[in-house]
Amino acid sequence: MTREVLDQKIRENFDDVLALGSMVEQAILKSVEALKQRDLEAAKALYEADQDINAKRFEVENKAMVAIATQQPLARDLRILASVIDVVSELERMGDYAKGIARITLRLGHEPPIKPLIDIPKMAELTADMLHRALTAFVEGDTEAAYAIPKEDDMVDDLYNQVYRELLTFMISDPKTIDRATLLLWAAHNLERTADRVTNICERTIFIVTGELTELDTSDDESQAKGT
Amino acid sequence: MNQTTEHYAIEARNLRVYYGDFLAVRDVNLKIAQNKITAIIGPSGCGKSTVLRAFNRMNELVPTARTEGEVLYHGKNIYDPDVDPVEVRRRIGMVFQKPNPFPKSIYENVAWGARINGYQGDMDQLVEESLRGAALWDEVKDKLHQSGLSLSGGQQQRLCIARAIAVQPEIILMDEPASALDPIATLKIEELMRHLAQNYTIIVVTHNMQQAGRVSDYTAFFNLGEGRAGVLEEFGPTEKIFTNPEKQSTEDYISGRFG
Numbered sequence: 001m002t003r004e005v006l007d008q009k010i011r012e013n014f015d016d017v018l019a020l021g022s023m024v025e026q027a028i029l030k031s032v033e034a035l036k037q038r039d040l041e042a043a044k045a046l047y048e049a050d051q052d053i054n055a056k057r058f059e060v061e062n063k064a065m066v067a068i069a070t071q072q073p074l075a076r077d078l079r080i081l082a083s084v085i086d087v088v089s090e091l092e093r094m095g096d097y098a099k100g101i102a103r104i105t106l107r108l109g110h111e112p113p114i115k116p117l118i119d120i121p122k123m124a125e126l127t128a129d130m131l132h133r134a135l136t137a138f139v140e141g142d143t144e145a146a147y148a149i150p151k152e153d154d155m156v157d158d159l160y161n162q163v164y165r166e167l168l169t170f171m172i173s174d175p176k177t178i179d180r181a182t183l184l185l186w187a188a189h190n191l192e193r194t195a196d197r198v199t200n201i202c203e204r205t206i207f208i209v210t211g212e213l214t215e216l217d218t219s220d221d222e223s224q225a226k227g228t
Numbered sequence: 229m230n231q232t233t234e235h236y237a238i239e240a241r242n243l244r245v246y247y248g249d250f251l252a253v254r255d256v257n258l259k260i261a262q263n264k265i266t267a268i269i270g271p272s273g274c275g276k277s278t279v280l281r282a283f284n285r286m287n288e289l290v291p292t293a294r295t296e297g298e299v300l301y302h303g304k305n306i307y308d309p310d311v312d313p314v315e316v317r318r319r320i321g322m323v324f325q326k327p328n329p330f331p332k333s334i335y336e337n338v339a340w341g342a343r344i345n346g347y348q349g350d351m352d353q354l355v356e357e358s359l360r361g362a363a364l365w366d367e368v369k370d371k372l373h374q375s376g377l378s379l380s381g382g383q384q385q386r387l388c389i390a391r392a393i394a395v396q397p398e399i400i401l402m403d404e405p406a407s408a409l410d411p412i413a414t415l416k417i418e419e420l421m422r423h424l425a426q427n428y429t430i431i432v433v434t435h436n437m438q439q440a441g442r443v444s445d446y447t448a449f450f451n452l453g454e455g456r457a458g459v460l461e462e463f464g465p466t467e468k469i470f471t472n473p474e475k476q477s478t479e480d481y482i483s484g485r486f487g
Contacts, residue, residue: 003484072438074470074482211472 006077009067013084014139016060017091021135023053024091025128027098028194032124035105035187036117046102053095057088064088076208083204087138090197094131097190104183114170114177120184123159123191126152127198134201138208146205149198150216156195163188237262237399237429238283238320242297245278245287252278254457255297258448260399265421265430267440267466270450271481275458276433279450280401283431284320285313318345321392325404327384329376329391334359334368337376337387341395354394361427362390363420382413386420393428400424402432406439418443437482441470449478 027049034042064084067073073081130149137145167181167188199216207213236259243256253275260266260283268276278287285306287293298305306316318341329337338355347354355372359365364386368379376387385405392400402421406414421430421443434440440447447469453459462469462478473479480486 006484074437074441075473075479077483078471 003071006067006071006073009063009071010077010080013060013064013067013081016056016063017084017087018135018139020053020056020060020088020091021131023049023056024094024098025131027053027095028124028128028131028191031098031101031105032117032121032187032191035101035108036121038105038108038110038113040106040109043102043105046099050095050099050102054092057092057095060088061085075211079208079211083138083208087135087201087204090200094194094197097194100190101187104187108180108183111180114167114180114184117184119159119163119166120188120191123156123163123188123195126156126159127191127195130156130195130198131201134198134205138201138205141205141209143206143209146202147216150202153195153199156192160188160192234264235262236260237301239300240279240282240297241300243279243282243299244296245275245282246292246294246296247290248292251455251457253282253450254453254459256458256460258460258463260429260431261446262429263425263427264445265425265432265443266446266448267444268431268433268448268450269435269437269440269481270458270461271452271486272435273456273458274450274452276450277403278458280403280431280433281322283399283401284317284322286317286322286401288313318395319397320399320401321395321397322401322403323385323388323392323405326408327381327388329379329384329387331375331377333373334376334379334387335372338390338394341391345395347395358390358394359387361393361424362386363416363423364390380413382409382416385409385413385417389417389420389424393424397428399429399431402430404433404435407435414439437470441466449473449475449481451477451481 027046030042030049031046033039034046064081068078068081071077130152133145134149136142137149164185167185170177171181203214203216206216238260240256240258243253243258244251245253256279258279268280270276281287282295283299287295295307299307301316301320304311330340332340335355338358339351342351342354356365356369359368364383367383368387376384379387385408389400405421406417409417418439421432424430425445432440432444444466446464447466448463449461449469450458451461462473462475464474469478470482473482
């Protein structure tokens with residue numbers, strides 16, 4: 001074969017995307033765990049983790065740019081590298097959402113909880129799982145999974161709407177909870193947005209394989225999810 | 229770019245070229261859009277240059293070469309017995325890989341072809357227009373009577389382009405026109421090609437994939453077929469060929485998996 005260097009660089013890029021994805025997945029789960037446990041130390045640690053995520057994103061983006069500049073990839077190779085640049089930017093934003101949840105934990109501080117958190121951690125688990133499988137599909141070029149995963153976004157949206165209704169009830173019945181309930185709503189919203197971004201990754205998988213840039217329809221429209 | 233709405237400058241129909249018994253190019257059907265640049269790419273020995281030379285009967289200068297099928301130019305097969313190959317080559321000019329100016333002055337390099345074609349107009353004007361057309365005038369206007377061979381490689385190639393356009397062709401065939409040039413001279417030639425495409429139809433053979441991508445509107449990918457005969461594997465808008473070709477063999481070639 002005449003192009004070992006490019007193949008090697010593409011493999012490295014995929015490995016890097018998976019490594020960054022794993023960092024983001026951990027950040028999502030840990031941020032919600034810290035919120036649930038009101039663990040301020042863990043929340044602070046997530047600020048540092050986000051720095052690492054940002055640094056890794058720039059590193060991968062730069063590697064992809066160097067591969068494009070030095071190897072002049074075309075067709076599928078070019079679509080892969082262009083998509084890697086796009087996907088790491090999605091991942092970085094997801095990391096920012098996790099940091100946002102950590103910030104909420106710090107703001108809630110030692111105030112008494114409104115209620116034990118059930119649905120928000122469920123949203124986090126679903127989202128992290130979707131992300132994990134979306135990235136596996138991305139590096140494997142698995143279009144079947146890429147078409148299927150965005151449909152699961154409905155479950156995240158349903159949970160979000162449930163959280164929204166529940167928190168609204170708290171706010172109506174006891175205005176003293178408005179501040180805390182609003183912060184929790186933000187946290188849920190961040191998870192809802194994270195799951196939406198998983199769909200964007202799936203769109204890139206389809207682009208790599210077919211060359212078509214398509215908008216994957218999830219029944220979630222911005223209008224359907226509350227408060228967006 | 230929808231080729232169906234475009235005019236064609238020249239068309240190959242069931243074109244076959246033999247060298248002796250060897251079938252070099254098999255059954256090529258290719259329509260070349262007018263005032264566009266069509267790049268011919270493909271691995272070595274796939275018949276790119278043979279196809280290019282078939283478009284102005286240049287293959288006939290190879291003693292064993294034989295051509296079957298048709299090359300239609302203004303509705304007429306240029307291989308018909310009543311067609312004068314010299315007239316074909318005047319209207320369908322050629323620029324070669326290695327700049328090959330005559331060992332004459334810059335002026336004479338441009339004027340000579342026009343003169344033997346019986347050009348009656350103002351020769352000074354024709355020389356200036358041709359040199360301007362080849363983006364060379366400003367660099368040589370003060371030394372028109374120096375030897376063409378005194379110029380740099382990139383300038384010599386542009387002189388050859390000026391010589392080609394001086395006889396007022398419609399189509400310019402280019403066989404690896406920049407492969408002997410440095411990157412800056414290469415970019416100048418590419419820029420010139422884009423400019424020339426406003427007035428001429430250009431068909432260019434290139435080994436340089438990035439060059440084909442930069443310069444051409446359409447790309448024809450040739451590959452080795454059965455019995456090592458060259459075949460036209462895929463043809464389409466350059467954007468499409470370079471980002472999402474139909475055939476795996478095209479993708480493999482442009483991605484450097486063979487060739």
